[in-house]
Amino acid sequence: MPDVxxxxxxxKPVDATVRPPGSKSITNRALxxxxxxxxxxxxxxxxxxxxxxxxxGAVAALGATVVTDEQACxxxxxxxxxxxxxxxxxxxxxxxxxxxxxxxxAAALLPxxxxxxxxxxxxxxxxxxxxxxxxxxxxxxxxLGAPGFLPAAVTGPAHGGHVEVSGHISSQFLSGLxxxxxxxxxGLTVALTSPLxxxxxxxxxxxxxxxxxxxxxxxxxxAGAYRPAAYAIEPDASAASYFLGAAAITxxxxxVSGLGAESLQGDVRFADVLERMxxxxxxxxxxxTVRSTGRLHGVDVDMADISDTAQTLAAVAVFADSPTRxxxxxxxxxxxxxxxxxxxxxLRRAGIDAVEDPDGFTIHPGAPQPTRFxxxxxxxxxxxxxxxxxxxxxxxxxxxxxxxxxYPAYFTDLATL
Ligand SMILES: O=C(O)C1=C[C@@H](OP(=O)(O)O)[C@@H](O)[C@H](O)C1
Ligand SMILES: C=C(OP(=O)(O)O)C(=O)O
Numbered sequence: 001m002p003d004v005x006x007x008x009x010x011x012k013p014v015d016a017t018v019r020p021p022g023s024k025s026i027t028n029r030a031l032x033x034x035x036x037x038x039x040x041x042x043x044x045x046x047x048x049x050x051x052x053x054x055x056x057g058a059v060a061a062l063g064a065t066v067v068t069d070e071q072a073c074x075x076x077x078x079x080x081x082x083x084x085x086x087x088x089x090x091x092x093x094x095x096x097x098x099x100x101x102x103x104x105x106a107a108a109l110l111p112x113x114x115x116x117x118x119x120x121x122x123x124x125x126x127x128x129x130x131x132x133x134x135x136x137x138x139x140x141x142x143x144l145g146a147p148g149f150l151p152a153a154v155t156g157p158a159h160g161g162h163v164e165v166s167g168h169i170s171s172q173f174l175s176g177l178x179x180x181x182x183x184x185x186x187g188l189t190v191a192l193t194s195p196l197x198x199x200x201x202x203x204x205x206x207x208x209x210x211x212x213x214x215x216x217x218x219x220x221x222x223a224g225a226y227r228p229a230a231y232a233i234e235p236d237a238s239a240a241s242y243f244l245g246a247a248a249i250t251x252x253x254x255x256v257s258g259l260g261a262e263s264l265q266g267d268v269r270f271a272d273v274l275e276r277m278x279x280x281x282x283x284x285x286x287x288x289t290v291r292s293t294g295r296l297h298g299v300d301v302d303m304a305d306i307s308d309t310a311q312t313l314a315a316v317a318v319f320a321d322s323p324t325r326x327x328x329x330x331x332x333x334x335x336x337x338x339x340x341x342x343x344x345x346x347l348r349r350a351g352i353d354a355v356e357d358p359d360g361f362t363i364h365p366g367a368p369q370p371t372r373f374x375x376x377x378x379x380x381x382x383x384x385x386x387x388x389x390x391x392x393x394x395x396x397x398x399x400x401x402x403x404x405x406x407y408p409a410y411f412t413d414l415a416t417l
Contacts, residue, residue, distance in 0.1 A: 004372065005400040005411060007389025013252030013292065014390075014417045020239035020256065022047035022073060023265055024406045028055040028098045029205060030231050031066075032106060032179055033212035034077035035059035037226035041212070043075045045233035045258075050405045051096040058103045061088040062110065079228065082183055083157065087112025093150075095119045095336065095377075095405055100150065101172035104130050105180035108139035108158040115144065117151035121377060126334055127152060130173040133165045134158060137184065160184025160223070167196030169331055174219070175205040181221030182214045190219040197304050197331050200266025207264050234258055237265035239407050241312040242383050244271055244290040246417060248279045249319040250390055253291040254417075260285045270309040273301055277320060296320045298365070304328035310360070311384035314343045317363035318352055319391060326360040336405070337376035346373050346385060350392075370394020379405040386414060 022045040032055065034041035046052065048070050056075070060066045063085045065078040087110050093100035100118055104127075107114035117123075128148030131141045140155035160181065165173050174190060181188030196202065206216040213227030235258040247254035259268055261283045271288050275281040278295035281288065298320045303310045307329045317324035332339040344361050347354035350371040353364035368388050373395070375381040379402050389395030403410040 001401040001411070003399065005397045007386050007395045007397060009393050010250050010390045010417065014246050014250045014254060015252050016243070016417050017255040017257055018243045018413065019258050020235045020243070020413070021049070021407060021409070022233040023236040024049065024051050025098060025201060025204060026208060026233045026264060027052045028102060029179065029208040030233060031055045031059055031075070031077060032102050033208055033226055034228065034231070035062060035064035035079050036082065036106065036183060037079040037212055037228040038081060039228035040076055040078045041228040042230045043077065043233060044073065044231070045235070046073050046075045047233070047236065047406070048073070049408055050094055051099060054092070054094040054096040054099040055102070058091045058093060058099050061091045062106060063088070079226070082106070082109035083111065085110050087155070088114040090115040090117060093118040093122060095121050097122070097125060097170070097172055097335070100127070101130055101170065102176040102179060104152070104154055105134060105158070105176045108134050108154045108156040109180055109183050111157045113153055113155045115151055115153045121336060123150050126169050129166045129169060130176060133163050133173065133177055136163050137161055137188070158184055160186040160188045162189050162191065164191045164193050166194045167192040168194040169334060171196055171198035171201045174202055178205055178216055178219070178221055179209060182224040182226065185223060187223040188221050192219070198307065200305050204264045234263055234265065236406070237263060237267035237270070238308040239410070241267060241270040241309040242387060242414070243417070244274060244288070245312045245316045245387050246390055247290040248274045248277065248292055248296060249316055249387060251292045251294060253289060255287050255289040257287045259288055267306050267309050269306055270312065273299060273313060274316070276301070298322035298324040300325045300327070302328035303360070307332045308380060311339060311343050311380045312387070314347065314354070314361065314363055315384045315387040318347065318365055318368060318388060320365050322365070324363045328359055330359040336378035337381070339378065339380070342376045342378065342381055343384070346381065349373065350388065368392045368395070372396040372398060375399050375402055377402050379403045379407065383407065383410055386411070390417070
């Protein structure tokens with residue numbers, strides 16, 4: 001991929017059906033549950049991207065056997081008995097929040113020492129809540145760098161029981177604890193010490209656990225065992241937001257197949273936001289379609305449940321006929337970059353009146369100037385800002401290769417529009 005990519009404006013309204021690659025979040029949950037199930041599971045519709053390769057490497061380091069067929073998007077995973085496995089050495093979670101936050105509690109099941117580390121970007125993201133939680137349930141935790149950050153070493157086995165963890169920084173801490181819970185001798189009962197963000201991701205966690213034979217009751221998981229499963233992964237709903245956004249701003253229509261009303265992913269609700277803005281949305285059991293009505297109004301919306309689509313909305317909001325206010329997402333300052341600061345800075349670079357708020361941002365519509373956007377090594381900056389280029393000549397994306405974190409073929413797929 002070039003160092004800078006020029007986005008070609010569309011010459012006519014988009015009219016397309018797309019199927020994004022598998023969900024990152026579901027892929028990484030299914031890989032972990034399969035790795036903790038005795039026997040062989042078969043996963044289909046798997047995402048092959050940097051974040052999921054990180055999880056494949058992590059579960060292999062725990063001792064699971066991972067056999068991939070990238071062409072077919074399938075993975076066969078033969079799981080381990082954690083109690084009979086010693087520590088996993090060092091795991092490189094790369095830039096992946098899910099891999100790192102999910103693998104720490106799983107590594108704490110092993111009677112041995114595992115070091116979890118990641119790329120510089122991940123080392124800057126918070127880990128204190130999960131490290132504290134693991135100490136509460138009997139694991140040894142050494143912070144090898146700054147307290148509350150990676151790298152960290154965990155030594156199990158954790159006995160489980162009652163644990164307290166915060167919910168306002170990331171839901172991934174809770175999801176990771178729940179997935180390891182059934183393999184702790186006392187099971188696990190989690191109490192949240194602060195309001196939970198990204199709630200649909202926890203519902204996704206319990207749904208994937210259920211597919212592998214474990215039932216979560218509230219935030220309590222009894223001691224038990226996973227069962228291997230044949231598991232089909234849905235297309236990625238956060239990835240779908242870019243194509244749905246493209247329909248809304250180019251006056252066209254896009255159908256995303258494989259993402260129906262029953263999706264496990266909260267981010268399918270991005271279509272509801274576009275509907276509130278004036279787009280027409282239709283849903284079937286297996287698809288969602290966004291059709292432009294020619295009208296696009298600004299919206300005032302809390303995106304705490306679907307924050308991975310906030311940057312998509314920022315790009316779409318530029319082309320509305322009134323301002324958009326996004327609330328409830330102060331915690332996205334701790335993602336791949338400070339996403340509130342980054343998206344506001346870049347829109348301002350294009351001459352758009354964008355304002356940073358403590359818990360979100362406000363975008364005033366305008367006519368973007370030709371701009372070379374910075375992307376902050378954040379895949380969602382690159383994918384979101386590219387939408388502006390569908391309507392505006394002279395838009396360039398720096399470091400387009402950063403999309404490899406979750407969607408290596410993004411720019412190829414965007415070009416098919
Ligand atoms: O559990 C998950 O799969 C995820 C949860 C969300 O993170 P937070 O809970 O940190 O908001 C989301 O942003 C991330 O891309 C994936
Ligand atoms: C925040 C993200 O990823 P993660 O937290 O899993 O690194 C994302 O994909 O936007």
